[in-house]
Amino acid sequence: MTTHVPxxxxxxxxxxxxxxxxxxxxxxxxxxxxxHIGCAFSIIELLTVLYRNHLRYPGNDPRAxxxxxxxxxxxxxxxxxxxxxxxxxxxxxxxxxxxFADGSDLKGLSDSRVPGLEVTSGSLGHGFxxxxxxxxxxxxxxxxxxxYVIVGDGELNEGPIWExxxxxxxxxxxxxxxxxxxxxxxxxxxxxxxxxxGDLSAKFxxxxxxxxxxxxxxxxxxxxxxxxxxxxxxxxxxxxxAQTVKGKGVPFMESDNRWHYTxxxxxxxxxxxxxxxxxxxxx
Amino acid sequence: xxxxxxxxxxxxxxxDPKVLLLTGDxxxxxxxxxxxxxxxxxxxxxIAEQNMVGMAAGLARMGFRPFVYGLAAFVxxxxxxxxxxxxxxxxxxxxxxxxxxxxxxxxxxTSHQSTEDIACTRAIPGLQVLSPADxxxxxxCMYYAYKAKAxxxxxxxxxxxxxxxxxxxxxxxxxxxxxxxNGRADLPGLIATGSMVRTAIDLAKVLExxxxxxxxxxxxxxxxxxxxxxxxxxxxxxxxxxxxGGLGAAVAEVTSEKQPTRVLRLGVxxxxxxxxxxxxxxxxxxxxxxxxxxxxxxxxxxxTESSTAAVDPR
Numbered sequence: 023m024t025t026h027v028p029x030x031x032x033x034x035x036x037x038x039x040x041x042x043x044x045x046x047x048x049x050x051x052x053x054x055x056x057x058h059i060g061c062a063f064s065i066i067e068l069l070t071v072l073y074r075n076h077l078r079y080p081g082n083d084p085r086a087x088x089x090x091x092x093x094x095x096x097x098x099x100x101x102x103x104x105x106x107x108x109x110x111x112x113x114x115x116x117x118x119x120x121x122f123a124d125g126s127d128l129k130g131l132s133d134s135r136v137p138g139l140e141v142t143s144g145s146l147g148h149g150f151x152x153x154x155x156x157x158x159x160x161x162x163x164x165x166x167x168x169x170y171v172i173v174g175d176g177e178l179n180e181g182p183i184w185e186x187x188x189x190x191x192x193x194x195x196x197x198x199x200x201x202x203x204x205x206x207x208x209x210x211x212x213x214x215x216x217x218x219x220g221d222l223s224a225k226f227x228x229x230x231x232x233x234x235x236x237x238x239x240x241x242x243x244x245x246x247x248x249x250x251x252x253x254x255x256x257x258x259x260x261x262x263x264a265q266t267v268k269g270k271g272v273p274f275m276e277s278d279n280r281w282h283y284t285x286x287x288x289x290x291x292x293x294x295x296x297x298x299x300x301x302x303x304x305x
Numbered sequence: 306x307x308x309x310x311x312x313x314x315x316x317x318x319x320x321d322p323k324v325l326l327l328t329g330d331x332x333x334x335x336x337x338x339x340x341x342x343x344x345x346x347x348x349x350x351x352i353a354e355q356n357m358v359g360m361a362a363g364l365a366r367m368g369f370r371p372f373v374y375g376l377a378a379f380v381x382x383x384x385x386x387x388x389x390x391x392x393x394x395x396x397x398x399x400x401x402x403x404x405x406x407x408x409x410x411x412x413x414x415t416s417h418q419s420t421e422d423i424a425c426t427r428a429i430p431g432l433q434v435l436s437p438a439d440x441x442x443x444x445x446c447m448y449y450a451y452k453a454k455a456x457x458x459x460x461x462x463x464x465x466x467x468x469x470x471x472x473x474x475x476x477x478x479x480x481x482x483x484x485x486x487n488g489r490a491d492l493p494g495l496i497a498t499g500s501m502v503r504t505a506i507d508l509a510k511v512l513e514x515x516x517x518x519x520x521x522x523x524x525x526x527x528x529x530x531x532x533x534x535x536x537x538x539x540x541x542x543x544x545x546x547x548x549x550g551g552l553g554a555a556v557a558e559v560t561s562e563k564q565p566t567r568v569l570r571l572g573v574x575x576x577x578x579x580x581x582x583x584x585x586x587x588x589x590x591x592x593x594x595x596x597x598x599x600x601x602x603x604x605x606x607x608x609t610e611s612s613t614a615a616v617d618p619r
Contacts, residue, residue: 134395145386147355148359148391152363155359159364181355182359186356189353189356
């Protein structure tokens with residue numbers, strides 16, 4: 023199978039500016055009076071790089087036959103993906119402002135029936151297995167299409183993830199990249215306190231993955247790491263361990279697990295928007 | 306019956322290269338033919354059923370036609386959530402094959418027995434549930450499942466109980482009950498599925514009862530159930546499965562709404578197996594041997610009120 027490395031996207035592509043995407047997330051969370059802001063903020067730069075530089079959607083169609091797959095297995099971060107879909111033009115402002123309105127389509131967790139989302143997740147440990155199957159299917163069809171699966175580090179508690187890693191390595195599924203959003207928190211505390219994960223790179227290496235660690239908020243580093251993984255370790259599935267900060271971008275939310283559960287009020291919404299420092303970003 | 310299953314699978318796979326067989330490291334001799342004729346379409350996914358079902362969903366989304374094989378205790382029961390979220394929610398054409406359903410593994414105990422699989426799968430939206438009784442129904446069910454292009458659970462129970470049909474069934478009508486014996490109108494009619502159809506026919510010979518086989522448990526055609534109720538004075542359902550949520554429940558759901566009829570539900574009475582032994586021993590333990598069933602039906606005929614209860618009173 024040939025390895026596809028996408029050409030570097032234009033640096034003048036102003037879409038997917040992280041601060042503006044965080045603003046979209048805050049607007050949704052405020053409009054819908056909902057939670058999971060911290061989980062969305064930790065994957066903003068990862069999604070920025072994937073959507074801007076890597077994911078291929080022929081005809082800008084979220085359901086295009088020839089697309090790459092981005093599977094958000096940690097469905098709790100779905101507002102970040104909605105923000106990307108807004109940047110892609112797949113969602114309009116009324117989707118954002120009408121989040122959680124009665125009868126609306128965009129749910130609080132990833133749902134496969136929404137064009138642009140690939141799986142129904144949030145029950146954790148599902149998306150990776152589906153991604154393994156999609157990647158295996160693409161390999162059998164001898165395409166160069168790629169599958170990216172974003173899991174939370176807390177999600178790595180789930181057994182099917184490790185079943186899937188065995189299968190992916192055994193079957194040499196090298197068009198598959200597992201991206202771990204290693205923000206160090208899960209619902210009830212830090213991953214170290216709840217169920218320590220140990221050395222993740224060593225774990226994925228020992229499972230037969232080509233593995234890299236990266237600062238998940240450094241766009242250039244993330245981009246380089248993804249390119250490196252696709253061009254190294256022929257025949258091996260890929261794992262990108264992205265060190266991230268839960269709640270990244272709004273100082274009073276960073277590494278404060280209350281923002282897994284806390285809803286915005288008028289004051290915290292305004293403070294959070296201010297904290298984004300959007301002056302340099304076109305609104 | 307197992308040969309019919311294996312042959313149908315090989316024929317389907319030879320005719321359609323998109324057919325894939327995924328197994329959770331089960332089916333040692335059963336798949337010799339498949340591995341010989343279609344080695345590239347055979348995937349042993351390891352002892353990892355949850356991932357296997359999720360993976361099958363991914364393969365189905367890429368246009369493949371996965372048949373996912375495991376013991377019924379694992380596929381579907383262990384993997385109910387993967388079936389619900391990854392397969393059924395997206396209406397994917399995945400065929401789930403649950404082997405050894407009921408008390409087939411009579412000596413191995415509860416971990417390998419499954420008497421809750423129909424109840425689990427019937428409640429999942431869009432998932433069809435099949436339960437063939439003999440080799441002819443098995444072949445028909447395999448083709449039905451393939452043509453459905455939708456999520457299907459095919460329950461494979463005790464396979465050596467003999468034929469209940471005299472020849473191949475040309476086509477299965479969606480939800481159709483198959484009448485396999487005519488009996489008296491002033492007596493109960495028997496509706497059975499899987500392994501219990503043979504038992505029902507043997508009983509009916511003695512008691513002159515009508516018998517219907519139910520190879521398709523979901524969807525169950527209400528009109529067929531009403532016909533059975535019309536042609537008899539009451540109904541008795543027999544299944545190697547819990548009386549909660551299985552064939553008996555499905556029949557009673559129809560009759561209670563469409564055609565109030567007394568329904569005696571014979572099956573596993575909300576309990577696990579106590580002991581181990583031969584298959585025949587275990588049927589006796591659960592009151593599903595022919596003598597016990599005969600007694601229950603006689604009591605039912607002689608009583609004026611329902612003689613069955615969800616929870617075994619003993």
